[in-house]
Amino acid sequence: MSTPQTIYESLHHQGFSRRDFLKFCGISATIMGLSPSMIPRIAKALENTPKKSVIWLSFQECTGCTESLIRAHAPTIEGLIFDHISLDYHHTLQAASGRAAEQARENAMKEHHGDYLLVVDGSIPMGNPGYSTSAGISSLDMLKEVASGAGAIIAIGTCAAYGGLPHAAPNPTGAVSVEELITNKPLINIPGCPPIPAVIAGVISYIVTFGQLPKRDSLKRPITFFGQNIHDRCYRRSFYDQGLFANSFDDEGAKKGWCLYKLGCKGPVTYNACATTKWNENVSFPIEAGHGCLGCSEPHFWDAGHFYQALSVPTREIVGTAGYALAAGAAVGVASAMLNKKKKVDATKNHETVTIHDLERTSS
Amino acid sequence: MNYVDFLLWVRGPAFQIATAIFIFGLSWRLLEILSLSRKPELAVVRERGIAGGFRTIFRRFLPVDDNTFQRSAFIITAGYIFHLGFFIILLLFVPHILFFREFFGFSWPGLPTPVIGIITIMTLLALIALLINRMRHPVLRFLSGFEDYFVWIVTFLPVLTGYMAFHHFFHYPLMLALHILSVELLMIVFPFTKLMHTFTWFISRWYTGSRAAQKGVQV
Numbered sequence: 240m241s242t243p244q245t246i247y248e249s250l251h252h253q254g255f256s257r258r259d260f261l262k263f264c265g266i267s268a269t270i271m272g273l274s275p276s277m278i279p280r281i282a283k284a285l286e287n288t289p290k291k292s293v294i295w296l297s298f299q300e301c302t303g304c305t306e307s308l309i310r311a312h313a314p315t316i317e318g319l320i321f322d323h324i325s326l327d328y329h330h331t332l333q334a335a336s337g338r339a340a341e342q343a344r345e346n347a348m349k350e351h352h353g354d355y356l357l358v359v360d361g362s363i364p365m366g367n368p369g370y371s372t373s374a375g376i377s378s379l380d381m382l383k384e385v386a387s388g389a390g391a392i393i394a395i396g397t398c399a400a401y402g403g404l405p406h407a408a409p410n411p412t413g414a415v416s417v418e419e420l421i422t423n424k425p426l427i428n429i430p431g432c433p434p435i436p437a438v439i440a441g442v443i444s445y446i447v448t449f450g451q452l453p454k455r456d457s458l459k460r461p462i463t464f465f466g467q468n469i470h471d472r473c474y475r476r477s478f479y480d481q482g483l484f485a486n487s488f489d490d491e492g493a494k495k496g497w498c499l500y501k502l503g504c505k506g507p508v509t510y511n512a513c514a515t516t517k518w519n520e521n522v523s524f525p526i527e528a529g530h531g532c533l534g535c536s537e538p539h540f541w542d543a544g545h546f547y548q549a550l551s552v553p554t555r556e557i558v559g560t561a562g563y564a565l566a567a568g569a570a571v572g573v574a575s576a577m578l579n580k581k582k583k584v585d586a587t588k589n590h591e592t593v594t595i596h597d598l599e600r601t602s603s
Numbered sequence: 604m605n606y607v608d609f610l611l612w613v614r615g616p617a618f619q620i621a622t623a624i625f626i627f628g629l630s631w632r633l634l635e636i637l638s639l640s641r642k643p644e645l646a647v648v649r650e651r652g653i654a655g656g657f658r659t660i661f662r663r664f665l666p667v668d669d670n671t672f673q674r675s676a677f678i679i680t681a682g683y684i685f686h687l688g689f690f691i692i693l694l695l696f697v698p699h700i701l702f703f704r705e706f707f708g709f710s711w712p713g714l715p716t717p718v719i720g721i722i723t724i725m726t727l728l729a730l731i732a733l734l735i736n737r738m739r740h741p742v743l744r745f746l747s748g749f750e751d752y753f754v755w756i757v758t759f760l761p762v763l764t765g766y767m768a769f770h771h772f773f774h775y776p777l778m779l780a781l782h783i784l785s786v787e788l789l790m791i792v793f794p795f796t797k798l799m800h801t802f803t804w805f806i807s808r809w810y811t812g813s814r815a816a817q818k819g820v821q822v
Contacts (some may be wrong), residue, residue: 457606468776470775471771479716481716482713482714482715482716500698501697508779538607538608539607539608539611542611543611549702550779551698553614553618553622553702553705554611554615554618555614555618555619557618557619557622558706560619560623561622561623561706563623564623564624564625564626564627565627565630567630568629568634569634572630572635573634575631576634579639580640
């Protein structure tokens with residue numbers, strides 16, 4: 240990597256015409272949720288911007304996030320993201336291995352110090368450091384080292400953003416999110432299990448184009464993609480409003496495509512773009528395939544109540560609690576009844592009969 | 604604590620605590636009330652009084668005479684709208700039925716949500732009207748204390764927050780959490796306030812009716 244190519248040069252090199260490039264800018268604007276008037280600005284930025292160095296660290300993860308980004312039918316908008324960036328380190332995608340791979344990472348860190356983009360997928364174990372290592376370096380040390388020189392951090396997937404599956408009770412590895420460890424760097428979360436590829440691509444495009452992170456919500460997610468919940472954008476919403484629900488996965492309601500609320504859909508409390516961008520080349524999304532939303536892009540999604548129980552059902556067992564409370568209340572009730580009875584008996588026993596003489600004596 | 608932690612807390616530990624206090628208070632107070640023995644009736648009773656008790660329970664759903672109704676037409680009408688509305692919302696809104704199914708093990712059909720929405724607005728308006736009446740009517744205002752206004756608030760809040768949550772006002776998960784929290788507040792104060800009338804009204808009506816039926820002579 241002698242002289243860094245600009246994104247335009249890179250595309251040109253691959254045989255893309257100027258027209259293709261502008262089309263590409265249009266697509267980028269769309270996935271970033273920007274208005275068409277921003278296209279010239281994007282084109283200008285991409286023409287002059289050197290490819291951004293990206294170091295992708297994988298910790299306690301399943302590679303699903305990477306799969307989500309790359310395992311699409313070519314050519315895709317998401318695939319074009321690789322033309323925006325120079326992916327200098329990525330366990331799954333890099334050709335180099337062993338010392339050579341680590342050397343590539345160290346070189347990129349030195350060369351682009353303070354500017355490279357750090358992408359993390361997977362949670363970090365705070366228990367035994369040996370739970371997750373690469374090249375003999377623990378996840379925690381690796382994260383701290385690479386984050387120290389990063390310009391910005393993208394936590395990709397629910398594991399990196401909130402702890403995800405490894406964080407699920409009882410959290411045997413003491414898994415934590417990136418945000419809990421690195422607080423002094425600009426950070427954006429792109430949660431999801433896995434996240435939507437267009438969202439990953441959109442956010443990276445935005446950072447490359449504008450040199451800053453897009454607007455984020457209270458959970459540090461890009462508002463463009465996480466501003467609305469699944470329920471609000473769900474095509475089955477009208478059935479919810481009409482009170483038409485599937486009661487099982489194979490009843491008449493399920494066949495007619497009615498609302499899956501009763502079957503545990505977490506759409507009302509899940510913020511993501513699934514219902515609009517959809518999955519697999521816009522084919523469908525889980526609810527369209529007949530299964531309720533699991534809420535995979537929200538914190539604690541493994542511990543947020545049963546997947547197949549409605550949102551209005553308490554997450555803890557309450558029938559037993561009610562039973563104990565009933566027994567305790569009855570015991571106190573009986574005790575009160577006995578006290579009341581005793582009071583009555585004592586009152587009768589201590590009752591003094593007042594005669595006319597007593598009254599005379601008192602008044603005198 | 605973010606909104607997700609808050610929602611999970613109200614759906615989990617907080618609901619467990621509220622349920623425990625609610626059921627504990629309920630069984631304690633009901634048992635204590637029922638155990639308060641009455642003095643035996645020394646006179647020869649006209650009838651056993653059981654039928655008379657039940658008669659009074661149902662008869663008092665309606666005003667005894669036109670005059671009584673006319674004098675309190677507003678309170679009776681608004682009171683009925685609020686009470687019926689509250690129970691329809693509580694028992695016939697589908698997400699609520701799913702909760703009861705979890706608790707009791709059986710369920711029943713619900714109403715379409717727009718119908719629940721209209722009933723909710725009527726309930727809220729009735730509650731507001733009753734509050735205004737309470738504050739403006741000189742006698743009611745004189746008789747009302749802190750507890751009266753407090754139980755109004757804890758009754759009003761679940762209906763209001765439920766409506767706001769359903770219509771996705773502000774932020775749905777946060778509104779849902781506030782709705783559940785307001786219900787928990789209602790459950791906690793319920794056994795120790797006038798709200799206990801939900802369970803005691805039929806006991807006192809039955810008692811009054813049965814005592815009245817025992818008095819007098821058989822004709």
